Every structure is written in structure tokens, then in C-alpha cells.
Amino acid sequence: MEYDRLQKSNRREFLLRIGIAGVAASITSPGAGRLFAMSQVGSNISLPALPYAQNALAPVISENTVSFHYGKHHQAYVNNTNKLIAGTDLEKAGLEEVIRKTAGRQDQSTLFNNAAQVFNHNFYWNSMKPGGGGEPQGKIGERIKDSFGSYQKFADAFSNAAAAQFGSGWAWLVIDNGKFQVIKTANAETPIVTSAKPLITIDVWEHAYYLDYQNRRADYIKGFLEKLLNWDFAEKNLV
């Protein structure tokens, strides 16, 4: 099947990359992907370590999905960003500075897309935790009720935004002008170049769920809300 073929060819490519990097001894270790990812020495923009093991989000998001999504897609955005800023006046800039200085500039769209995807993915991994999800308590719980009427109304708004994003993109819980809102962005677009401050995001690019759910994006969104959403991270972002 196409899926099996894809898995095998990606594994071959991965082993080849690891081999070239000269860390063949770690091929069979579960941390091999991370070790390779962290070996991008001397680059300005780095791939942050995941805040949990690659299998920690299963069964909602499988280890296989995290391995490709983090180890391949996210890593590629980091690599591309570093290549594109090398030798330019943004070479030493921080990630958010690169994003803000390239936003809305036609001639910088490739750099913006890659840098914004680095930020969005950094934010996405932190928006989840094993054993998360469900109705939040405390301060954030109160704010959700005040803003949406009830937790269920928030969950419906977030699910609808994530499901309705046509093609690739993101759904977000943001705080804008003191008000909680659910928004969606297309492709690499990110709220950090607007007045809105992100609290939580979900990636709805197909690479985020297709290995596990194929076309059933709604089931992935449901799992995210019920089992993974990291309300502690949302609360930290409120400050």
C-alpha cells in the first residue's frame, strides 16, 4: 500500500541521513531523532527539544506521526530558515524578529513561511501534553466561561475553526485586546504579527494527522481537545 511504501522509503532516507551525520550508533535508540535534530550546531534558529517523549501523545497522535512531524517537517522549517538568513542582515536575529521583519513582504515570503512555521510548531508542541484536555479549572477556566458562555461553547468554536480551515493552516485560542477569541490562519500565517497573543494552537495541515486519521480531521481535533490540550501552557501565556 502507498502508506507502507511511504513509511519504508522515509525510514531509508532517515537511516541514510543518520549515517551521513556519523551517529550510526544511535540508529536504534528512541532518542535518535532528537539527537540528530539537536546536532545542528552553529545555526541561529534551533529546533527546541520536545517537552515529552515522541510516544507520549499516543494514541491520539502516534509516535510515528510525531517522529515525521517533528523530526522531518519541523526540522526542515528550521533548516530552511537558517539557510535563508545566512549571510543576510537577519543572520543573528531572533525567530520572532525574523517573522515580524518579513511579514507581508512579497520578496520575503519563503523566509516568512519557514520562520513562521518554526514558531507555530514550537507553539503547537507546547499546546499539548499527555493527560491534558477537557474543561480547564482555575483562572483560565473562568476566562473561558466568561468569554464563550461555557467550556462546551469554546470547544465547539475551536473545533469548528479547526475543521473549517480550508486546506492547510492552524486554529488558535488567542487573547486580543483583553478578549479571548478563536481564530484560524492559513498556511504559515501566525497571530504574532497581529495584535492578538496566542494561547493555544492546533496544526491542521494534513501532515499533522494523516498517518493516524487519513481524512478524518474531526477525530484528530476531538482527541486534541479531549486528551491533549495543555491548559497550563495557555495559562502561562496569559501573563
Ligand code: MN
Ligand atoms: Mn505541521
